[in-house]
Structures are given as structure tokens and as C-alpha cells.
Amino acid sequence: MSHHKIKNIFIQGAIHPSFIMESIQKHSTKTDIGAHNIFLGQIRGDEKDGHQVTAINYTAYEEMALQKMTEIREDIFAKYPLTCLHVYHSLGLVPTGEICLFVFTSAAHRKEAIDACEELVERIKSELPIWGEEIFDNGTQTWKINK
Amino acid sequence: MKIKILLFGQLKEKLDAGFIEIESMEDSDLLLAKLKSEFPVLSDISFRIAVDKILIAEKVVLSEKSEVALLPPFSGG
Numbered sequence: 001m002s003h004h005k006i007k008n009i010f011i012q013g014a015i016h017p018s019f020i021m022e023s024i025q026k027h028s029t030k031t032d033i034g035a036h037n038i039f040l041g042q043i044r045g046d047e048k049d050g051h052q053v054t055a056i057n058y059t060a061y062e063e064m065a066l067q068k069m070t071e072i073r074e075d076i077f078a079k080y081p082l083t084c085l086h087v088y089h090s091l092g093l094v095p096t097g098e099i100c101l102f103v104f105t106s107a108a109h110r111k112e113a114i115d116a117c118e119e120l121v122e123r124i125k126s127e128l129p130i131w132g133e134e135i136f137d138n139g140t141q142t143w144k145i146n147k
Numbered sequence: 148m149k150i151k152i153l154l155f156g157q158l159k160e161k162l163d164a165g166f167i168e169i170e171s172m173e174d175s176d177l178l179l180a181k182l183k184s185e186f187p188v189l190s191d192i193s194f195r196i197a198v199d200k201i202l203i204a205e206k207v208v209l210s211e212k213s214e215v216a217l218l219p220p221f222s223g224g
Contacts, residue, residue: 041224058223061155061216064200065223089223101224121224129197129216130223131156143157144222 006070010062010091014098015040023086027106033083035110037117041101043094051136055095056144061129062091072123080116082107087120089130100132150209152182153216161188175207178215194219 011019020040027033046053069087076085083106090100103120107113125146132144150171154162169185172178175196183189197216198207209215 059156059159060223061153061197061200061218064197064216067200125224126221128223129155129218129221131219132222133156143219145220146222146224 006066007073008066009069009087009089010060010065011088012092013090014094015088015090015100015102017099019088020099020102020104023102023104027084030083030106032108033106034108035113036104036106037110037113038105039101039103039117039121040099041121042099043096045096046134048136048142051138051140053096053134054137055093055135056100056132057093057135057141058089058091058100058130058132060089060091060131065128065130068127068129069124072120072127075123076116076120079119080105080107080112082112082116085116085120087124089124089128093135148211150178150211150213150215152178153214155216156219156222157192158189158194158217158219161192162186171211172209174209175203175215178209182217189217192219 043056086104088102094100103117105113105117134142134144148171149168151166151168153166159165172181194217196203197218199214
């Protein structure tokens with residue numbers, strides 16, 4: 001089946017709202033869909049010691065991340081009756097206020113779309129080998145820790 | 148025979164390299180001990196080991212073809 005192939009999820013830099021809009025638009029021909037759920041991760045301008053986060057620089061063990069994502073995708077499709085799911089994650093520098101993660105699930109009904117999306121986001125954050133380094137306005141950097 | 152070990156995130160920065168090469172060991176436990184003795188900084192940073200792109204939960208036998216990577220805590224999303 002097509003969703004069992006290894007798909008690239010990485011986008012260089014921020015994920016533009018126009019990309020998200022186009023992605024929604026593409027689903028209008030799939031008339032068995034009754035519900036979409038979208039999660040968007042945005043870079044937060046956290047403050048630490050009087051300095052603000054201006055960007056996060058993402059790096060990944062790409063091959064492992066894509067392999068793991070394929071496994072997660074298969075698990076989610078097996079667990080929920082979804083029509084489709086899409087995942088995009090930034091690599092490289094993403095400025096504060098911009099989008100770095102886009103998770104999009106579609107199903108006939110809302111509950112499976114919402115539950116699948118939530119589970120996907122949790123698994124992406126805990127299982128994909130991706131690292132974010134916060135860049136501050138004074139040029140210092142710290143490695144982000146997922147809560 | 149040397150084995151190449153991939154570094155990511157904070158470890159890549161601390162060791163200032165994308166990978167390190169050390170004498171190959173029979174299994175992952177021996178490799179970890181050798182790594183920690185050659186690179187003391189590895190005792191200060193928490194990380195997990197992936198062999199052939201899979202996180203290992205227990206000792207794994209290594210071959211010269213094994214792809215070993217040291218992975219600090221993930222922080223994607």
C-alpha cells in the first residue's frame with residue numbers, strides 16, 4: 001500500500017502557511033473524508049536570563065527518523081480508520097513565530113482524526129531522532145529539551 | 148578494525164565532529180565502555196545508542212558493518 005513506503009517528512013526551514021493551505025485544498029476531491037485534524041508546532045520566543053529565543057536550529061538522524069516515521073505511520077493506520085495522514089517537520093533554522101511541525105489527519109469522522117493526530121504528535125516528539133537548538137538574541141545557544 | 152560512530156545534537160557539538168572512529172568491539176557494552184574511557188565527556192551527557200538505526204535496549208553484537216550512532220535526548224517538534 002502506498003502509505004507503507006518511506007516518505008520524506010523534512011522541509012528545509014519554516015513550513016509556510018501557503019503550503020498548509022495547499023495541502024488542505026488537495027483533499028477536496030476525497031469525498032469520503034468528513035473530518036480533518038491539524039496540529040501545527042510554532043517556535044516559541046521563550047525568555048531565559050533576559051534573552052529571548054529568536055530561532056530553533058533543527059538537525060536529525062534523517063535516515064533513522066524516516067524509518068521510524070514509516071513504522072509510526074503503519075501503527076497509526078492499523079489503529080485508526082484514517083483516510084490519510086501527512087507529517088512535515090522542519091530542518092535547519094526556523095525563526096520564532098514560524099511553523100516547524102505540521103501533522104494532518106483525515107477520516108470519515110472527527111474522533112479518529114483527532115485521536116490519531118494527538119497520538120502522532122506525541123510519538124513524533126518522543127521517538128524521532130530530531131534535535132532542536134534554541135538560538136538566543138545575544139547569540140548564545142542551548143539544546144532544547146522536550147517536556 | 149575501526150568502527151565509525153555517528154554523533155548528533157549536543158554530542159556532535161561537544162566532540163566537534165559528525166563522527167568518531169574507534170577500535171571495533173565485540174558488542175555494544177564493550178564499545179560503550181571503550182567510548183567512555185576514550186571520550187570522558189560522554190559520561191557527562193545522557194544519550195542512547197542506535198545500531199543500524201534502531202535504539203538498543205540491551206547488549207547487541209556488533210560487526211564491522213554495524214552503523215552505530217549516539218543519540219542525545221530527542222527534541223523535535
